[in-house]
Amino acid sequence: MNEYVISAFVFGLTAGFKPGPLGIIVIQQTLEHGIENGLKASLAPIVTDGPIIITALLVLTQFKDISLFFALLSLMGGLYLLWLSLKIMRIKDINISKSLETKKPLQTAIKVNLLNPNPYLFWFSVGGTYLVAGTTAQSISFIIVSISTLVLSKMVTAWIAANFCELLDSRAYVWVMRFLGLLLAVFGVLFVVRSQNVLFG
Numbered sequence: 001m002n003e004y005v006i007s008a009f010v011f012g013l014t015a016g017f018k019p020g021p022l023g024i025i026v027i028q029q030t031l032e033h034g035i036e037n038g039l040k041a042s043l044a045p046i047v048t049d050g051p052i053i054i055t056a057l058l059v060l061t062q063f064k065d066i067s068l069f070f071a072l073l074s075l076m077g078g079l080y081l082l083w084l085s086l087k088i089m090r091i092k093d094i095n096i097s098k099s100l101e102t103k104k105p106l107q108t109a110i111k112v113n114l115l116n117p118n119p120y121l122f123w124f125s126v127g128g129t130y131l132v133a134g135t136t137a138q139s140i141s142f143i144i145v146s147i148s149t150l151v152l153s154k155m156v157t158a159w160i161a162a163n164f165c166e167l168l169d170s171r172a173y174v175w176v177m178r179f180l181g182l183l184l185a186v187f188g189v190l191f192v193v194r195s196q197n198v199l200f201g
Helices: 002-017 021-033 035-042 044-063 067-089 105-114 117-124 126-133 136-163 165-169 171-200
Strands: none
Touching (some): 002 117, 002 126, 002 171, 021 044, 021 136, 035 105, 035 136, 044 105, 044 126, 044 136, 067 126, 067 171, 117 126, 126 136
């Protein structure tokens, strides 16, 4: 259970603070319309990730007893994490100057997140691996912790944008992201090793 909780926390934290479309919406809403709108936009994953998770479960559970598929899923998830880690660690600057006009923060954030491929890639690869391999309790804990951490991280981002906007453009923010990217790389390597153990163990 600890592995599931810790992994979900790291994944949620990284996704929550990683610069992306949803993060930009959260920051923009906070800066232009106040922290209340930023907090509303942060709730988007609660709405968008549910259907994605259900679909992933319906597809992936059909292959639960097939070791080859599980190995390939672990490999795909590991490679995706390594790619995401490299992308995060190469961040040199945070630019939040681009603004999107909207007075419906949650609806806009939902649309943005539904069009974002990252949630699909995560739940059909990395997240899917945990859901397929774990017990019902472990899977539920993984879902709750990862989404809760993601949403809370976005809320923290909104709070930072409202109170310490200059920090979002600082080198400190970049180094925090690089540290989270390093953590993702560790999990990526573990996934690749796990797939190799299944294939050649």
